[in-house]
Amino acid sequence: MGSGDKINVFPSRMILGLMKTRLKGAQKGHSLLKKKSDALTLKFRATLRKIIENKTIMGDVMKAVYFSLAEAAYAAGDISQTVIQNADKAQNKVKFTKDNVAGVQLTNFSMHSEGSDVYQLTGLGKGGQTVTRCKETAQKAIKLLIELASLQTTFITLDEAIKITNRRVNGIEYVIIPRFENTIAYIVEELDERDREEFYRLKKVQDKKKIIREKQKKFMEEYNKRQEVSDDAPKNLLDTEHDPDIMF
Amino acid sequence: SSGINAEYGGIGELNATREANFLVVKPDTVIGEVETFLKRLLARKDIGIVLINQHIANDVRHIIEAHTDPIPALLEIPSKEHPYDAAKDSILKRAKGMFSIDDLR
Numbered sequence: 482m483g484s485g486d487k488i489n490v491f492p493s494r495m496i497l498g499l500m501k502t503r504l505k506g507a508q509k510g511h512s513l514l515k516k517k518s519d520a521l522t523l524k525f526r527a528t529l530r531k532i533i534e535n536k537t538i539m540g541d542v543m544k545a546v547y548f549s550l551a552e553a554a555y556a557a558g559d560i561s562q563t564v565i566q567n568a569d570k571a572q573n574k575v576k577f578t579k580d581n582v583a584g585v586q587l588t589n590f591s592m593h594s595e596g597s598d599v600y601q602l603t604g605l606g607k608g609g610q611t612v613t614r615c616k617e618t619a620q621k622a623i624k625l626l627i628e629l630a631s632l633q634t635t636f637i638t639l640d641e642a643i644k645i646t647n648r649r650v651n652g653i654e655y656v657i658i659p660r661f662e663n664t665i666a667y668i669v670e671e672l673d674e675r676d677r678e679e680f681y682r683l684k685k686v687q688d689k690k691k692i693i694r695e696k697q698k699k700f701m702e703e704y705n706k707r708q709e710v711s712d713d714a715p716k717n718l719l720d721t722e723h724d725p726d727i728m729f
Numbered sequence: 730s731s732g733i734n735a736e737y738g739g740i741g742e743l744n745a746t747r748e749a750n751f752l753v754v755k756p757d758t759v760i761g762e763v764e765t766f767l768k769r770l771l772a773r774k775d776i777g778i779v780l781i782n783q784h785i786a787n788d789v790r791h792i793i794e795a796h797t798d799p800i801p802a803l804l805e806i807p808s809k810e811h812p813y814d815a816a817k818d819s820i821l822k823r824a825k826g827m828f829s830i831d832d833l834r
Contacts, residue, residue, distance in 0.1 A: 532820065540807055547809040575777040588800060590777055630778040630802035633820055637799040640823065 486656075487663035492671035500668065504661040511653040518646045520583040525639040532632045539625060546615075546622045553615040573620070575627060585642045590631040592624055687728060750776065760788050767792055776801045782808040783817060793819050 490496045576593040579586055742750055752758075752766045767789055770779050783805045786793055793803055805818050 536818070536821075540812060543807050544812075551809075577777060590802070626780060626804055626806065627778065630804045633804060634799040634802045636820065637797070637802075637823075641799075 486660050487667050492668040497668045500661055500665050507653055507657050514646055514650045517583050518650055521639055521643045524582050528632055528636050535629045539629060542622050542625055546618050549615040549618045553611040556611040587635045587638055590627045592627050754785050764789050771796055778802045780804050780806055784808055784811040
């Protein structure tokens with residue numbers, strides 16, 4: 482893959498036109514892909530910023546959850562066994578929604594509550610309030626975590642998409658377009674050279690014809706001179722000089 | 730203790746084969762068990778988000794780094810004893826070259 486890399490074609494005007502069209506196409510494709518890459522990178526940076534913001538918030542939110550869990554444990558005793566044993570069907574689920582940015586499919590998570598509250602009954606009895614409060618705090622935390630996970634997925638998807646797009650942009654910029662440009666330069670060179678050869682050949686033929694004409698003229702002059710000395714011989718039709726060929 | 734939070738947030742459940750979608754890691758839990766469970770979770774098609782306490786994540790770092798699919802999303806959360814440490818988060822590490830903390834303050 483050097484600077485001389487080009488497509489092997491027979492140099493002709495038709496092929497030249499074709500190559501020029503293809504070059505234009507490649508350049509258009511390149512600028513479109515570049516735009517796509519820029520749009521994706523923009524969204525990528527925005528997502529990253531949001532992730533960092535949210536992760537800091539998450540630290541605090543989780544602390545609040547643990548705190549209220551400790552409160553509940555203090556008031557209602559060890560609820561862990563009851564909780565784990567009663568796990569059956571999840572009340573809150575995650576819903577996927579697809580989003581499209583600059584041609585890239587992104588997945589978004591959203592919280593989706595369904596079914597009855599399995600732990601409705603665990604709030605009753607000792608320290609009911611703290612337990613309920615703990616539940617609420619945890620639910621709020623889950624919402625935030627889902628949002629955060631959504632951002633993370635977007636982040637990874639965008640990362641991959643940007644890598645692929647940039648690879649293509651570079652491929653077009655450093656391989657495809659130079660190849661077309663080299664091919665076009667080569668064809669133009671060959672066509673020019675051919676024209677020069679034609680011209681040269683024409684000139685040579687012209688010169689040759691001129692020399693032949695001169696020779697003929699001289700010969701005729703000699704011949705006529707000799708004829709004048711002898712009798713008036715009848716004109717010979719076949720003897721007449723041909724009109725010289727019209728060159729151009 | 731985070732397993733309990735999961736229940737309380739109402740996201741813990743057992744599937745058709747009584748298999749739980751959560752694992753409570755106690756001080757005596759073997760790392761191998763965590764690894765197997767995590768790998769199984771990541772392979773499940775019906776799971777979108779996996780929450781993992783950061784101090785446990787540190788022990789299974791190799792699995793987390795190897796997971797490059799966007800789904801399921803691996804979210805590292807702090808635990809009661811171990812506050813959140815941005816330096817260890819795999820996701821942020823991925824973006825390392827692209828920003829400096831000062832840009833975003």
